[in-house]
Amino acid sequence: MAYFTAFILAIISGMLINNVLLSRFYGICSFVGVSNKLKNAFWMGVAVVVVIVLAALICYPLYMLLDAAGISFLRTVVFILVIASLVQFLSFVIKKYSPTLYKAFGIYLPLITTNCAVLGVVEENAASHAADFGAAMANALGTSLGYLVVIVLFSAVRARLETNNVPRAFKGLPIALIVAAIMAMAFTGMKGMA
């Protein structure tokens, strides 16, 4: 039971307190590029959740193997190949079994290979040698759910920003970054919860 509580707490902390986009800065490119339509942002977020959890699941034993063999310096090459082939494999499977879902994921699935959030989580899990399998999975789940929450919230804010009157120089990206700063401050407030 204590283990289960720790697992849930680790997920919440990864999701809200150390949010992947707003305090760890992984995946900002997709954050800036994709998130101006709520529906697109949601499907992108779901795709990221699936890929991060699967990648963490596969890379954990692989890293143990590399570490035992004493060639842990090869981890970056191995991880990125695993992620790239995982994304390729997933898009084949989804295309075969659910064309509707494939259409919903659209272009976002191949883009996830170069989303730093995936490689970032896997590298973090590898860097914390002491972490057990549960902690690694909690980190993956918490990070990816945090990504989903923030990208959906942010896309809703951005949709309203577009119809609002902002100073000419701030139109587009600059005002979006300022909004992100205010969101980051709000998420800093959650530190009191831990």
Added chain:
Amino acid sequence: MEKKTRSVHAESFLAPIWKANPLFVLILGTCPALATTTSIEAALGMGLLFTFVLVCSNVLISALRKVIPDEVHVPAYIVIIATFVSVVEMFTKAYLPPLYSSLGVFISLLVVNCIVLGRAEAFANKNTVLDSLLDGLGNGIGYTIALLILGACREILGTGEITFGSKFAFIPLTHLPILKGEGFDFSMPIFTTPAGAFIVFGIVMAVIAAVNNHKADVEKEKARQERLAAAKAKNAAAASAGKEAK
């Protein structure tokens, strides 16, 4: 002919430094730009590592551009880039441990940096080794300058001073106070937090947009004046021609 080719080489080096700056104009590579710019030294370290990886991968990919089959070019590029990133990572870990611990996982994340992969895809696989080398250097320097601007704003505003020697051990540790001194301290610690990163980046982008808007306005106004003057001259000429005809 000779002169023309030389200017093309110069262009592939000079354009990315300011006109097509990878961070400020193309808005690529934003993750390290926000995460590693808490201080000037960290920004400089990230910029140098980035430049090394980009130059090496550009040169190798350009040299192998006729060997790599088109169907598997992306995985091949990623493996080449990942190799150089591992080299850089081991080098930093061994010789600059403070820099390694402050950049952390962002060194490994150079593998998925949009600029590195983007230059490989858009430039190195179509151009000669020399041009790719120059393009890599230009992009690297342009990105480093952009990181330094963000890093300088955040460090000066956030801590009130510039610190040398905390990341590069061979420089003696010195503090250069700017916003604080005897009895006063105007530093705002929020600029060293993640929220400060977004604010500084947003304001820098807005300043660049304002300058570009102003330039466009001035040019538009100039074109309008010229058009007016031309129309006036034409009218005057027509009027005088009409008078003579009478």
